[in-house]
Amino acid sequence: MHPAPSVIIFTTLSGLGFGLLVFLGLGMPSVTGWTAFWFFLIGYVLAVGGLLSSTFHLGHPERAWKAFSQWKTSWLSREGICAVAALIVMALYGAGLVFFQSQWAVLGWLGALLSLGTVFTTSMIYAQMKTVPRWHMPWTPAKFLTLSLAGGALLAGQVTLAIVLLILAGAITLATWIIGDGQFAKSGTDMQTATGLGAIGQVKAFEPPHTGTNYLLREFVHVVGRKHSQKLRIISGVLAFALPILLLLLPFSHAIAVLAIASHLAGVLTARWLFFAEAEHVVGLYYGKR
């Protein structure tokens, strides 16, 4: 799959932002006044910034509001509704903390649940794709949720929890890489089923439909990134998980915390780039490619 920068930035930043909002909703840390204001500002800048970035890849962003209508079948529609609901509820809850020094706990819990729901619905957009076997497994939502919570705990300054969640998210990310490698073969889709010519014998692509490239090949057949996937997996594993855990184990200081967050962010961006670049869409088979 083509790793579109707007979508990579969106899923990474929004994941982090909504992760922070989850912890703020649960009162971890329990802050009010100006401190609460800054925490909420970071959460909103990340979450909203990510959402805005995701509209850049649309052909018609001015019609984006129509995407709230199809919640009955579409995970993308559900994501939009969940995100807006989470942002509204958390804004009310945040206003209570910032302006009235009062913690409306129920509102916070609801906001936390909706924030987590937003990350889940985002992950289901990918996990539902039967056409991309690497994504089509329950480990995909598990990865998105744990990554978001780990990043959120890191931003919320929950050191112990952050270490536990980083270990968990790291383990699940590793699992998605290892299990994901075998998913395409497991899907049972190959050139023989794609063309239906398997009954005759071995199928090979002889001539593509056109001499040039096309939308399908640009969007779904991305082979450049896979070449270095093992190296990139190590880099992202070290940056997103190993280094932040080590830094958190050191005596706490704000400089170290910022360093841990920066390293985690860079690692998650790398992992998210790989998430797209490594994913193979079955349509590539019609072109004799993967």
Next chain:
Amino acid sequence: MTQLPTKTDKKLGLVIDLDTCVGCHACVISCKGWNTENYGAPLSDQDAYGENPTGTFLNRVHSYEVTPLASSAKPHPAAQTIHFPKSCLHCEDAPCVTVCPTGASYKRAEDGIVLVNEADCIGCGLCAWACPYGARELDQDEGVMKKCTLCVDRIYNENIPEIDRVPSCVRTCPAGARHFGDLGDPDSDVSKLVAERDGMDLMPEQGTKPVNKYLPPRPKDDLPEFDVLAPYLEPVAENPGGFIGWLDKALEKI
């Protein structure tokens, strides 16, 4: 709405004969022509006369080489070239429809045609992700999703002669490799053709239940392997006499 109809009255679709298709791409051209001038946004091209031309097509013809498995009778079986036109299969369980966030993609309850309402399409591309067949392409000029409409603006069009009220690709095909009809009616010509020729689904394991069917190539004739010129190259006389016989012997001795 992006909920799929539980059942459609008709299942209009195509039957494509892989035995007959000669790979001339006439269907590709006529599709591009009709659908650029009619329903919805035109099918644009980018850098059409430049170094790297690309464009939106609703129908593309692939060509495959299929090598049968070797057997003791045929240790070196001959490979076959099979031309393979591919467009939207108007699936019964169309995954492209249910993922649409705006309701722009829909499947018609009356005839099962899958269409895009371009005024509602935000160009997110998710439907193209969900389609295993590569039937949907995002038009780069218009920013909306384009797909085969089964020439919905021809098949019901009373302003054109009756003979033309079939999809443009079907009307154009010089080999008669494309057939159009109601696959939901077991007595229709296309349904009979599918039954007779063991019509098949593409990627059945994806669970999309395509309406369009493909007729597999018929088995090749099994001609005995012999050299057609051999009888004519046999020596006419094994033991020549006379002058030729003398010449033969004389030349042998040299």
